[in-house]
Amino acid sequence: MLTVIRDLLKYDGRFRVAFVFLLMIFSLAVLSVVSPHDPGATFKVPADVPPSLSRPFGTNSRGQDLFWWMAFAVRNSLLLGLVTAIVSRVIAIFVGLTSGYRGGTIDRVLMSINDSFVVLPVLPILILLSFLFQGRLNLMSLAIILGLFGWPWDARLIRAQVLSLKERAFTRTSVYSGASPFRTSMKEHFPFVLPIVFATTINNMLWAIGFEVTLSVLGLSDVTIPTIGTAIYWANQHQALVAGIWWWLGAPIIVAIVLFLGLYLLFSSLNEYIDPRTRLRRIGA
Amino acid sequence: MTLLQVEDLRAYYRTEVYGISRSVRAVDGVSLVLNHNEIYGIAGESSCGKTTLIKVISGTIKPPLRVESGSVRYNFKAFDVDMLNIDEDDLRLNVRWKEISYVMQGSMSVLNPVRKIIRTFEDIVKTHQGLPDKKLFLEHTRTHVRTLGLPADVLNLYPHQLSGGMRQRVAIALATVFHPSLIIADEPTTALDVVVQRGVLHMLKAIQEQSANTVLLVTHDLAVHANVADRVGIMYAGRIVEEAPTRIIFNEPRHPYTQHLIQSLPVIGDKSPKASLSGAPPSLANPPSGCRFHPRCPMAMEICLTETPEMIRLTPQHRVACHLMTGARA
Amino acid sequence: MSENEKLLDVQNVMVSFHVGGWIGGGRLAAVNNVSFALEAAKPEIFTLAGESGSGKTTLARLLLHDLDPTTGKILFEGRDLATIKKRKDVMEFMRKVQPVFQNPFDTFSPLSHVEDYLFDTAVNFGLAPNRRSAAPVVDEALHQVGLSLDEVSQRYPHELSGGQIQRVSVARALIPQPRLILADEPVSMVDASLRMSIVNLFRKLRDEQEVSVIYITHDLATAYYISDRIAIMLRGSVVESGSVEAVLDRPRHPYTQLLQESVPKPAAADREQWAKEIKLGALEITEYRQVGCKYASRCPHVMDICRTADPPDLEVDGRMVKCYLYTNDAKQGVERSAHLEDYKTI
Numbered sequence: 012m013l014t015v016i017r018d019l020l021k022y023d024g025r026f027r028v029a030f031v032f033l034l035m036i037f038s039l040a041v042l043s044v045v046s047p048h049d050p051g052a053t054f055k056v057p058a059d060v061p062p063s064l065s066r067p068f069g070t071n072s073r074g075q076d077l078f079w080w081m082a083f084a085v086r087n088s089l090l091l092g093l094v095t096a097i098v099s100r101v102i103a104i105f106v107g108l109t110s111g112y113r114g115g116t117i118d119r120v121l122m123s124i125n126d127s128f129v130v131l132p133v134l135p136i137l138i139l140l141s142f143l144f145q146g147r148l149n150l151m152s153l154a155i156i157l158g159l160f161g162w163p164w165d166a167r168l169i170r171a172q173v174l175s176l177k178e179r180a181f182t183r184t185s186v187y188s189g190a191s192p193f194r195t196s197m198k199e200h201f202p203f204v205l206p207i208v209f210a211t212t213i214n215n216m217l218w219a220i221g222f223e224v225t226l227s228v229l230g231l232s233d234v235t236i237p238t239i240g241t242a243i244y245w246a247n248q249h250q251a252l253v254a255g256i257w258w259w260l261g262a263p264i265i266v267a268i269v270l271f272l273g274l275y276l277l278f279s280s281l282n283e284y285i286d287p288r289t290r291l292r293r294i295g296a
Numbered sequence: 297m298t299l300l301q302v303e304d305l306r307a308y309y310r311t312e313v314y315g316i317s318r319s320v321r322a323v324d325g326v327s328l329v330l331n332h333n334e335i336y337g338i339a340g341e342s343s344c345g346k347t348t349l350i351k352v353i354s355g356t357i358k359p360p361l362r363v364e365s366g367s368v369r370y371n372f373k374a375f376d377v378d379m380l381n382i383d384e385d386d387l388r389l390n391v392r393w394k395e396i397s398y399v400m401q402g403s404m405s406v407l408n409p410v411r412k413i414i415r416t417f418e419d420i421v422k423t424h425q426g427l428p429d430k431k432l433f434l435e436h437t438r439t440h441v442r443t444l445g446l447p448a449d450v451l452n453l454y455p456h457q458l459s460g461g462m463r464q465r466v467a468i469a470l471a472t473v474f475h476p477s478l479i480i481a482d483e484p485t486t487a488l489d490v491v492v493q494r495g496v497l498h499m500l501k502a503i504q505e506q507s508a509n510t511v512l513l514v515t516h517d518l519a520v521h522a523n524v525a526d527r528v529g530i531m532y533a534g535r536i537v538e539e540a541p542t543r544i545i546f547n548e549p550r551h552p553y554t555q556h557l558i559q560s561l562p563v564i565g566d567k568s569p570k571a572s573l574s575g576a577p578p579s580l581a582n583p584p585s586g587c588r589f590h591p592r593c594p595m596a597m598e599i600c601l602t603e604t605p606e607m608i609r610l611t612p613q614h615r616v617a618c619h620l621m622t623g624a625r626a
Numbered sequence: 627m628s629e630n631e632k633l634l635d636v637q638n639v640m641v642s643f644h645v646g647g648w649i650g651g652g653r654l655a656a657v658n659n660v661s662f663a664l665e666a667a668k669p670e671i672f673t674l675a676g677e678s679g680s681g682k683t684t685l686a687r688l689l690l691h692d693l694d695p696t697t698g699k700i701l702f703e704g705r706d707l708a709t710i711k712k713r714k715d716v717m718e719f720m721r722k723v724q725p726v727f728q729n730p731f732d733t734f735s736p737l738s739h740v741e742d743y744l745f746d747t748a749v750n751f752g753l754a755p756n757r758r759s760a761a762p763v764v765d766e767a768l769h770q771v772g773l774s775l776d777e778v779s780q781r782y783p784h785e786l787s788g789g790q791i792q793r794v795s796v797a798r799a800l801i802p803q804p805r806l807i808l809a810d811e812p813v814s815m816v817d818a819s820l821r822m823s824i825v826n827l828f829r830k831l832r833d834e835q836e837v838s839v840i841y842i843t844h845d846l847a848t849a850y851y852i853s854d855r856i857a858i859m860l861r862g863s864v865v866e867s868g869s870v871e872a873v874l875d876r877p878r879h880p881y882t883q884l885l886q887e888s889v890p891k892p893a894a895a896d897r898e899q900w901a902k903e904i905k906l907g908a909l910e911i912t913e914y915r916q917v918g919c920k921y922a923s924r925c926p927h928v929m930d931i932c933r934t935a936d937p938p939d940l941e942v943d944g945r946m947v948k949c950y951l952y953t954n955d956a957k958q959g960v961e962r963s964a965h966l967e968d969y970k971t972i
Contacts, residue, residue, distance in 0.1 A: 022315055180732040187720055188743050188798065189750025202737045289313065341817035342788070460678070461906055489677035489844060494888040495906040516818050519847075519890040523900050546892055553819075560822045561892055562847035564874050570851070572822035576787030592819075 019280060026280040032273030036266070040089055043082035048075065050083045050237045062258050069258040072249045077262050083237040085266060091154045091223055091238070092216035098158025099165070099215055100208055106162065107169025107204070108196040112177060122170075128163040136160075137222070141231035148232050157219045165211040169204050176200045206285045213278035217271055224267070239263045239270075297371055299477060299510050300330040300353065305366030307352045320581045322348035324534035326366075327607065330478070333508040335501070337525030337542070339518055339557070341577050345534040346514050350480055353512075354396055355379050355387050370395070372477050393424045397471035399464075399500075401483040406467045407455040413466055414451040420470060441469050443506075444499060461492030465499055472503055479503070480512045485520070497524050518561055522546055527613075530554050533578050533588035536607070540614040550616045552593045587619065595620060632701070633666040633805060633838060634689070639698035641684050656684040657695070658862035659936070664806070666703070669838045671828060673849040673870065675885075676859030682842050685859075686810050689840065690725055691716075703805075721751050724799035728811040730791035734783045740791070741779055744768075744798050751802040767797040770835070771827055789820025796827060800835070807831065810842045825852055846889050850874050858882050861920035863936065868945025878947045881921045919950070927951055 019026040048055055054074030062069040068077035110121040140156065141148045176182060176199070185195040220239065226232045227240025234241050242263035246252075251259040283289055304327050309320040322345040330336050340346045351357060353368050357380075368379040372395045382391070400406070408416050417437050421427055438448050446465055455463055464484060471479055481500060485493035501524060504511045513525055521528050522542060529539040530553065538551040549555045560570045575592040578584055584591050590600040597619060605617045641657040658681070664672055676682045687693040688700060691707050700707045702723065710719050727733045734740045744764045745757050754760035765775040771793040783791055792812055799807050809828065813821045829852050831837045843849055849856055850870055857867035858879065866879040877883045887899055916922060918933040925932070931950050940952045 018315065180727045180729055181735040181738075183725070183727065184733050184743055184795075184798070185746075187725055188747040189717060189720065189802075190746060198738070198742075199735055202735070341819060465906075490846070491677065491884060491888045491904070492906060494890070494900065495904055497890075498901070498903065501901075517890070518818070519892050522892040522894075523890045523897055543894060546894075557818060558892070560819070562822075562825075562845075562851040563891060563893070564847055564850045564886065564889060567851060567871075569826070570822050572826060573819045576789060576820060577817060 015284070019284060023280045023284075025276045029273050029276035029280060032269050033277060036085055036089070036270050036273060039082050039266070040086040043079070043086045046079040046082055048079050050075070050080050051235065059254075059256055068262040069256075071245070071259045072251070072254070072256060073245070077259065080237055081242065081262050081266055084239050084242050084263065085270070087150055087236060087238045088220050088223065088240075088270070091150055091157075092220045094151065094154035095157040095161055095219035096212045096215045098155055099161035100212055102158070103162040103165040103169060103211070104201075104204070104208060106166040108173055108200060110166070111170040111173025112192060112196050112200065118170075122167075125163045125166050128160065129167075131160070133160050133222070134225070137226060138229075138231055141226060148226075150233070150236055150238070153223065153226070153232060154219065157222060161215050161218060165207065165215070168207050168211070172204050172207060173200050176203055206282055209285055210278055210282045213274050217274055220267075220270070239267050297332065298329050299332050299371060300328075301367070301369045301371075302326060302328045302353060303367045303369075305349070305352060305368060306364040307348055307357070307366075308362060308364055309348075309360045310362060311360050318581050321534055321583060322361075322580050323352065324580075324583075325604075326531075326534070326536055328529060328536060328539070330510050330512065332477070332510055333504075334526045335504055335511045335513060335524055337521040337528040338512065338514045338531055339516060339521055339528055340514075340531035341516055343533075343577055343580055344531040345580065346531050347482065349531070350482055350512075350514060353379060354398060354480055355382065355391065370478075388424065393420060393471075393476065394474045395476050396478045396480065397474070397476040399468050399471045399479060399481045399484045401486050406470060407463060409455050412452055412454055417451070417470060417473060421473065424474070437473065440473055441466075444469050444472075444503065459492075461488055461496060464488060464492075464496050468496070468499060468503070472507075475507050476509065478510045478512065480514070482514045483516075484513075486515065486517070493520075500524070518557055530557070533583050534580055535588065535617065536615075537589065537618070538614075538616045544614055548614075550610065550614070550621060551589075551618050552595050552620075553589050587617075631666055632663045633703065634664040634840075635699075635701040636660060636662050636689075637699045637701070639685075639688060639695040639700060641681075641688065641693065642696045655862045657681045657688065659698075660685060660859075660862075660864050661698075662857055662864070662867065664838055664840075666805075669832045669836045670854040671832050671839045671841055671852050673841045673843060673853040673856040674859060675843060675846060675849055675856055677844055677885075679861065680859040681862040682859050683810070686808060686840075686842050689808055690723065691719060717751070721802040722804050723806045723808065724802065724804040726792070726795050726799055726807060726809040726812045729815050730788040730795065731783055731815075733791060733795050736783055738782070739780055740783055740786070740794050741775065741781075744794070744801060747798050747801045753801055753803075763801060764797075767801045768794070770800055771797045772823070773797065787820065788816045789823055792816055792824050793827065796824070796831075800831075800837070804837060806838050806840065808840045808842070811844070812841070813848060814843070814845065821848070828852055846874060846885060858885065863920060863948060864946075865921070865948045866945060872943065872945045876943065878942055878945065878952070879921075879949050880925045880927055880951075884924075919948075 020030060052075070056070050056074055056076050058070055058072050058074040060066060060070045066076055066078060068081055070076050106121050106125060110118045137156070182195060182199055185199050190198070223232065223238055224240035224243065227234065227238055227244050228247065230244055232240065234244055243260060246259040251257070304325055305323055306321070306325060307323040309322060311318050324345070326349060338346050338349070348361065351361065352363060357363060363380055370377040370379060377391060407413065414437065418427060418433070421433060427433055437451065441451060442448050444465070446469060450458065450462065450466060458466065484500070485496050488496065497520065500511060513521070515521065525542050527539065527541050528545045529536050530545070530551065531537070532553050538545070538549065538554045545554060546558060549558050556573050560572060562570065573592050578588055578591070586602045587600040587605050590596040593600065599619050603619070605619045607615050607617045608621050609615050610621065639657055639660050640655055642653045642655040645652060645654045664670065674682045674685060684693070688695055691710060694708055702719065710716055734743060741764060744767065745760045748754045748760040748763045749757055753763045761775060768774050768778065773790065773793055778786065778794055786794070813824050816824060825848050828839050828841065832839060841849065841853060853870045855868060856870045856873050857864045858873065858881065859865070860881050866873055866877065866882045873882060874886055877886050890900055916933070918935055919925070919937050922928050922932045929950060937948045937950045938953070939946050939948050942952045
């Protein structure tokens with residue numbers, strides 16, 4: 012693992028930038044543990060103070076230190092992204108591998124379900140759900156629901172890959188070695204499918220965080236939980252831009268940009284690294 | 297006069313990925329001469345460098361392939377060409393397809409699957425010559441195709457409507473539309489059925505006889521060389537190890553590798569046991585020292601491990617690169 | 627098992643597909659009424675030879691129980707393959723019948739170590755209780771093919787030569803101690819200098835391990851070298867079959883004669899025959915749809931009767947030929963057609 016990171020740092024410029032960006036984000040998230048302020052508390056510090064060395068992000072109109080507030084926000088957004096990605100990857104991998112390898116009725120049934128989900132418009136449904144939950148859609152539930160919507164595109168991608176892998180001789184060798192269909196799928200096909208899984212994981216995280224921001228800005232999620240989205244929500248609620256408190260919007264936006272860019276560059280460089288073709292060149296083929 | 301003179305050619309692939317740099321010495325000291333009006337066969341297995349050799353002599357040199365040293369010179373009827381220093385436009389307008397053309401395995405790559413055959417002919421002619429008079433061109437193409445024994449209406453079909461053998465023959469027709477001085481055929485019949493292979497090779501021979509040009513036939517199948525080539529060069533690990541007229545290669549092979557290849561050729565009518573060689577063709581990234589065949593040679597001597605054997609001329613027609621031959625110089 | 631004299635019994639097997647549209651389409655038989663059998667008591671190497679489109683690949687899939695025939699039966703050790711459905715039965719079948727594939731570099735996943743497959747085979751077929759104790763079994767199998775576990779341990783496919791991988795592939799097939807190995811073009815993608823080692827290996831398997839081999843190929847020269855019997859396939863039918871010396875030294879079916887003459891041979895004496903002009907067809911699909919003998923459109927000895935129905939299987943000179951030339955009425959045609967000197971067009 013460490014040699015992988017060392018190799019990438021040495022040879023891939025994208026990875027270096029991604030590493031720096033994500034290190035910053037991650038550190039910020041971790042710092043939330045030692046935050047001197049409770050994000051729910053207000054008027055603990057002077058309000059509307061512009062950024063300075065002691066207060067890197069300044070403070071907002073509610074008397075909260077934005078630096079520590081963003082620490083919690085980043086942590087929550089990352090967590091949401093991660094949970095969504097994991098839930099949807101697991102479903103996508105299961106559906107893609109099974110559907111592609113088994114074919115027949117199983118394939119038809121799974122793909123019908125898949126296509127139904129693709130067709131569903133996620134945003135209106137989420138808005139509907141948030142109304143049903145009456146603004147109490149907490150982070151974990153939102154993450155899981157997003158996970159349940161985020162798998163169909165990628166399941167189809169994985170299935171397509173498996174369809175071609177099925178025709179390869181080594182699939183048959185595996186079958187004739189006595190392997191069960193499950194083992195054949197996991198041992199033979201999964202490593203080839205891994206680059207797609209990885210690429211789409213990061214994509215998925217970005218999608219989930221983006222969705223969360225959208226919902227929060229509209230005020231549809233639980234706005235008491237600090238996230239990148241709710242930061243923007245509260246800033247808008249207090250007309251930050253008009254009042255000249257640009258750092259209240261600036262902080263979440265800059266953090267979001269660094270996070271998104273970091274994740275994207277990570278995805279781009281790791282994807283090339285994991286790709287079976289460069290893997291072969293690396294092994295020395 | 298000779299058509300092509302290759303002198304001590306060295307062409308390597310250099311790659312560098314994630315800190316691992318490799319140098320694959322695909323062509324490592326090849327010298328050869330092609331005459332006008334002959335069929336020269338190159339026999340060799342996978343990773344012997346024959347594909348790279350063809351790339352270099354046909355001018356398709358793209359990174360990571362680089363010519364390290366050596367020369368490749370042509371004497372065409374009207375002009376001479378130094379292939380390693382030629383201008384790309386010059387190559388396209390005057391040499392490619394007009395003087396040197398190419399038939400390869402899997403003609404699919406040459407024939408555009410979404411265009412009718414005649415359109416592919418048009419495209420090629422337009423690129424290499426320009427197409428001022430379309431009607432004249434059409435007439436010329438139809439005659440050409442008919443002369444080669446193909447039905448003229450093949451021009452109006454799509455590639456997928458033809459059988460593999462027919463596609464390959466159309467590819468040959470395409471390669472000869474300008475009557476080039478050199479036709480390079482790279483494993484042209486390897487994937488084809490044996491009857492179709494026979495027809496395609498007959499066609500190639502007929503073309504060579506009619507135009508008195510040169511055909512460079514590259515294939516691992518020695519039996520094909522026995523029936524088609526005038527002279528054969530045996531390649532191993534980036535070098536030519538033996539070269540002689542076909543009958544001499546088969547009746548009096550001198551290099552242990554050639555001898556093994558000939559002996560182990562299965563023949564209908566012969567069920568006597570045939571031995572196989574131990575080991576495997578070497579990696580060109582890390583070839584053995586000295587004579588590259590020494591790890592597998594049943595007659596390897598001490599000198600073979602350290603010194604690369606030079607090409608020795610046993611007779612004016614027969615060259616061998618083997619330490620066993622020192623002292624037998626003509 | 628005394629009643630099961632036959633190891634493999636293929637009985638009138640046919641595989642047909644519907645081609646063309648709903649209106650005006652027809653049935654295309656990829657395998658057309660093929661029968662042959664392998665004895666259980668005497669291991670042999672049986673070659674299925676044919677060009678592309680001959681049906682040999684489809685027949686191979688039938689024999690591996692990858693596909694069920696449209697009509698006809700295949701019996702392995704007396705049991706109809708169509709009755710093998712449960713996992714337990716399938717595993718039992720796979721223990722006795724193993725494949726070797728054509729492309730050595732695709733037989734094993736490029737991302738896996740090759741020995742993993744051997745260990746899996748050993749464990750899955752009960753030759754070893756777990757992976758840790760399977761090493762001796764794997765090593766033994768590799769020794770049978772002239773390799774050892776040390777040589778291939780921790781190696782990816784691209785680190786071995788085509789010849790080595792094919793040998794590993796054969797070793798893997800040998801682990802469950804099969805009775806039949808199905809080798810589909812096993813040497814067509816292997817270098818010439820290594821081909822003999824694989825081909826000789828099959829001979830050794832038949833002679834020392836008593837394993838029968840069905841060798842599927844279009845290369846008549848290697849087929850001659852190792853087989854006992856051969857069946858020549860054309861467009862789904864077996865047109866000639868018998869001992870390999872009889873069929874290839876003295877071919878009787880016009881198609882076999884054409885094939886035999888078209889194989890390029892190194893001897894100078896054979897050059898003239900190979901150089902004789904032949905005419906090639908342009909389109910293949912029409913041959914499948916022909917009624918009667920599939921060679922009729924190319925045969926120099928074609929008669930009217932050839933286009934009416936499939937020719938009968940006739941026993942001539944110690945082998946089976948599917949050709950009207952050899953029915954009693956045409957018996958006088960036998961000697962003349964035996965050498966095909968006067969064939970102008972096909």
